[in-house]
Amino acid sequence: MSLIAGCRSAGSRPGIESDSDVQITSDSGMVVSAHPESSLIGVEILKSGGNAIDAAVAAEFALAVCYPEAGNIGGGGFMIIREADGRTDMIDYREKAPLGATPEMYLDESGSVVEGLSTGTCLASGVPGTVDGMVSIHSKYGILSFRDVIQPAIDLARNGFPVTEGQAQDLNLNRGNFIKRNRKVPVFVKNIPWIKGDTLRQPDLALTLERIRDLGRDGFYSGVTARLITGEMKRGNGIITPEDLENYTSEFRDPLTGEYRGYKIITASPSSGGGMILLQVLGMIEPFDLKAMGFHSWQSVHLVAEAERRAFADRSKYLGDPGFSNIPLAELLSNEYLAGRMDSFRPDSASSSAVTGPGSPIPDGGVQTTHYSVVDRKGNAVSATTTLNETFGSSIVVDSAGFLLNNEMDDFSVKPGVPNMFGLTGGSANSVQPGKRMLSSMTPVIVEKGGKLFLTAGSPGGATIPTSVLQVLVNVIDHGMNITQAVGSGRFHHQWMPDQISYESNSLPPATLERLGLAGHKLSERKSIGRVNAIMIMPDGKMAGGPDRRGNNCAFGY
Ligand code: GLY
Numbered sequence: 001m002s003l004i005a006g007c008r009s010a011g012s013r014p015g016i017e018s019d020s021d022v023q024i025t026s027d028s029g030m031v032v033s034a035h036p037e038s039s040l041i042g043v044e045i046l047k048s049g050g051n052a053i054d055a056a057v058a059a060e061f062a063l064a065v066c067y068p069e070a071g072n073i074g075g076g077g078f079m080i081i082r083e084a085d086g087r088t089d090m091i092d093y094r095e096k097a098p099l100g101a102t103p104e105m106y107l108d109e110s111g112s113v114v115e116g117l118s119t120g121t122c123l124a125s126g127v128p129g130t131v132d133g134m135v136s137i138h139s140k141y142g143i144l145s146f147r148d149v150i151q152p153a154i155d156l157a158r159n160g161f162p163v164t165e166g167q168a169q170d171l172n173l174n175r176g177n178f179i180k181r182n183r184k185v186p187v188f189v190k191n192i193p194w195i196k197g198d199t200l201r202q203p204d205l206a207l208t209l210e211r212i213r214d215l216g217r218d219g220f221y222s223g224v225t226a227r228l229i230t231g232e233m234k235r236g237n238g239i240i241t242p243e244d245l246e247n248y249t250s251e252f253r254d255p256l257t258g259e260y261r262g263y264k265i266i267t268a269s270p271s272s273g274g275g276m277i278l279l280q281v282l283g284m285i286e287p288f289d290l291k292a293m294g295f296h297s298w299q300s301v302h303l304v305a306e307a308e309r310r311a312f313a314d315r316s317k318y319l320g321d322p323g324f325s326n327i328p329l330a331e332l333l334s335n336e337y338l339a340g341r342m343d344s345f346r347p348d349s350a351s352s353s354a355v356t357g358p359g360s361p362i363p364d365g366g367v368q369t370t371h372y373s374v375v376d377r378k379g380n381a382v383s384a385t386t387t388l389n390e391t392f393g394s395s396i397v398v399d400s401a402g403f404l405l406n407n408e409m410d411d412f413s414v415k416p417g418v419p420n421m422f423g424l425t426g427g428s429a430n431s432v433q434p435g436k437r438m439l440s441s442m443t444p445v446i447v448e449k450g451g452k453l454f455l456t457a458g459s460p461g462g463a464t465i466p467t468s469v470l471q472v473l474v475n476v477i478d479h480g481m482n483i484t485q486a487v488g489s490g491r492f493h494h495q496w497m498p499d500q501i502s503y504e505s506n507s508l509p510p511a512t513l514e515r516l517g518l519a520g521h522k523l524s525e526r527k528s529i530g531r532v533n534a535i536m537i538m539p540d541g542k543m544a545g546g547p548d549r550r551g552n553n554c555a556f557g558y
């Protein structure tokens with residue numbers, strides 16, 4: 001069984017770059033992720049008889065080694081599973097606020113937010129969830145031994161791997177943070193700039209992964225690793241305690257489901273808000289004929305942006321950790337409510353976010369994350385998004401344990417109305433409270449067509465995650481694109497506040513931009529939005545990989 005490989009950008013892995021228009025297809029299994037090494041490790045697990053969950057767990061641990069920008073054991077994420085027989089599941093391995101966290105912890109005496117506290121210090125870290133998530137999901141669904149699925153990541157950490165061109169840039173750009181925020185200079189810093197092909201070896205991380213291999217969750221949440229984490233906290237005035245680590249558990253939850261033009265959409269439920277945004281926007285745009293409007297016509301961009309404005313306004317008021325507040329999800333997703341939200345939509349002019357706030361569903365009453373998709377030969381599918389929050393998280397490496405800590409606490413609303421690093425605001429539903437999960441935008445999705453697996457997708461990008469995923473679905477379902485075109489096309493985004501449409505350079509046609517401006521939209525150009533990694537099942541049953549041309553994403557199949 002030969003290996004099929006396709007990486008979208010030069011500098012990923014010598015010899016396997018693909019023309020960005022060429023479809024990457026395979027018959028028996030596929031992994032699409034942010035780095036060639038993790039995609040390769042995942043597909044080797046499939047070839048050796050593992051199922052999609054084994055491959056996903058192997059890829060997740062591999063990403064913690066080869067993609068420290070966002071892959072992690074010091075962060076968290078969300079995974080959606082669809083078994084070949086159609087059963088679905090979700091694991092929420094989002095970080096939690098430490099028990100010592102308080103709503104005022106990021107404010108000074110005058111009540112102002114202290115800059116950098118929720119992003120670049122030990123106080124920025126939530127209690128990591130990835131290890132518990134991977135151990136739990138593997139013990140529920142894996143068919144290979146845990147040892148076999150984690151070992152490739154250990155070998156990768158110990159032996160090293162060649163950094164990609166994009167990674168060399170990321171590491172060089174973050175050099176100052178690594179030096180400033182760590183007592184000992186971490187392995188991510190070199191005396192001379194990183195260049196493509198340099199080897200990154202992580203011996204401390206290899207030892208930590210070995211403890212996880214040998215002891216499961218205890219290899220991280222107790223014993224040596226826990227002592228190293230709490231030691232780092234003491235040095236950096238952080239508040240994660242042994243009790244926080246012992247108490248952490250990931251949660252199996254029902255995924256959110258909805259319909260769009262006859263396709264079934266299965267996506268993340270809170271504590272991510274991404275799934276709700278996706279389903280709300282799809283519900284608001286479904287009554288309109290997007291295909292007739294045309295791809296990237298000003299009318300279609302205006303319609304989608306207005307729906308996004310309304311969905312993000314609702315997010316700011318209603319969403320947070322479901323364990324801490326009652327989220328009126330059924331009401332927020334009902335057809336009547338969504339139709340009512342679009343009553344104020346005008347096809348020829350922009351609304352104003354100052355006027356169009358959150359709705360009343362009950363009558364009176366960034367930028368770095370990473371996504372991978374896996375499908376095995378039996379049709380089991382995994383769609384998982386994982387993160388440290390910002391690129392390299394807090395940039396703080398746990399001394400002698402070799403892994404980066406997240407800065408996910410910034411995803412809380414640290415003060416009502418004050419935007420976080422993604423410009424998102426929130427209120428009490430997403431305030432800091434001990435043991436609470438901070439609201440996410442991660443939107444792993446699996447789509448069914450006619451009761452069969454059709455597509456898996458997801459993206460990094462903070463607030464732009466659900467809107468990036470949305471555009472891939474609309475590109476496929478409304479505009480009839482193949483997965484390469486759907487993932488590669490230019491993107492735009494509206495998130496209520498700030499009241500603007502951001503769009504990628506060279507994406508929307510000049511005539512569309514001009515007409516959107518005349519309709520009253522503020523426009524803001526961005527270099528790049530999202531990095532989707534998707535797999536689509538084609539009519540002949542083959543799997544088509546959609547690694548995004550943005551970044552060093554790679555599809556490996558066989
Ligand atoms: N940290 C990005 C997100 O969860 O939305």
